[in-house]
Amino acid sequence: MFSVVLIAIAVGLGVWWYPRAPARIVWQGYAEADYVKVGPTQQGLLTAVNVVRGSEVEIGAPLFVQDETADRAARDQAARQLQQARDQLANLESAGKPTEIDQAEANLADARATVERTKVDLDRAQSLIRDGAVTVQTLDQRRADFRSATARVAAMEAALAQARAPMGRQGEIKAQRAAVEAAQAALEMAEWRLSQRRVCSPVRGRVADVLARPGETMAAGAPVVSLLPPGNIFVRFFVPEAYLARIHRGDAVRLNCDRCRAGISARVSFVSPQAEYTPPVIYSEESRAKLVYMIEARPQPEDALLFNPGQPVTVAPAAEVRQP
Template identity: 30%
Template sequence: MTLPSTRVRKVRRLRFSIGLFVVLFAAGGAGFYWWKHAQPQLPAGISWGNGRLEADEIDIDTKFPGRIAELGVDIGDMVTAGQLVGRMDTRDLQESLKKAQAQVKQAQHAIEEASANLEQQRTQQTLAAQELDRTQALLKNGWATKELFDQRKQALDGVNAGLSAATNRVAETERALEASEHDVGLYTVNINDNDLVAPRDGRIQYRIANIGEVLPAGGKVFTMLDISYVYMDIYLPAPESGKIKVGTEGRILLDAYPNSPIPAKVSFIASQAQFTPKTVETKSERDKLMFRIRVRIDPDRSRVHAASVRSGLPGVAYLRADPSVAWPKDLQGPP
């Protein structure tokens, strides 16, 4: 019995679909098999995890409220530790400094006057003491009256009081000079603190404010990357992270430089497990609880290759828990 033409077409389509599915499935399986065996096989004792290369971000902030007067760098510029990158308007502090310096001169002049007065009081004390001694000798021989002796004694007492006051006046003017000098030092420090300097070697990542803007105390002007602290955070499950220790040797292989493994060491291991971030892929397709491990590149190596440091570059970090295991050839890297 002959099947209707429409039914024949349906059967042919079904057979074609099944055949196509089988071919695609076989091709996919073969491709996966090739990819699996084409990848370098890691020996036992070496763990890996993917992440992104990061560098510590440092904010360059204002210490005092004020207006930005100068900016010496821009986004992407390399800076060195201590380099001046900007300056705040310090005209008000400059005037206060001049006032304090004038007060220092005034205090120095006051000390000179007080010292001269003290010397005068000492001279008068010497004279009054000598007159009292002579009067006392004359009184014993009956050549001076008791009244004259009392007058000499009162004069000496007055001179002693004046000497004490003059001494205190010198000490007071010296303290005033010291306070004025402290004011000069304070204004000088505040003026210097209005210079914005780079605390570390690195690259300017962001410029947040511009010349002429008024910022509060702590206002951000730049954000820079500290190229001496470059690292990658990866996440490993407990069975693997338990074998890793601080100081464990590692290699970082960036997607941008697949043939240049970077020597590194473990600098931090989280004490508590956490859920794996969504951006992290794991061997078991997102193990629920993982331990964060920080793999840091040697600071000297980071400085040498400062121009190549880019925050956010994806890659893979390999950790050798067993020092007796040799690194695969493609992960040996430079000495």
């Protein structure tokens, strides 16, 4: 009997002295998300919401519509003002009427014919004066007629050039071109404001919440739809101060949750520089009432879909970390 007791004591001592496996390091946390809250760029009446909570949307999918009556009228007004400015510029840059140009060309042709006739008369008078057939006064008159006809040709050429030239002065044309550019910019602004009344999704993700309904007047920037892209889901967990020096931004960790597949990995994206008390939602007997540091880790987008914001998650280091 005594030997049995000795054997039992020896076995107990052996078990007690046998090296124990180190306790598994597990940190408590939960899933969190950065939501994309989409709102209008300008105040207006909400007339339609095209999505429901929980639906999946792609980039460019319509989300909601505001009343666009005033913006449509402003766009039409800007378009008409632009057309008016362009017409005024075309009028300043255009030449005279076709009938005025035809008349100027006809006057020039008549003046040139007169020059030819007076030139012939002058040449004849110069040849006849040697024989005394014409007087000096007649020769002087032929010369005056030729000079007058030549001057009239120059005047008719100037009149034709004026008829063919733009009606406005260069300064007037330059100013009108600036007016056209200003009207074009006003039209582009009106079209942009009109396009903002129909808001589309800037990201791909799930509709987390619809925050307004048709009939409400929304202020500029007020959120109407809250979106949750897969890449915006992350895990927030808390690590005791003793492990803080072993965790760095970019380190790999393993995530585990109820009914999740094994081997989900994530990368540490943020390490809080300030200590805090263990949040009341984290239940851990080892870290209760101790100071901890908040850590954030982001899984791959395809793995992030496995988590829902607020879901409890356990986190373990991917590399071996010994108990301090």
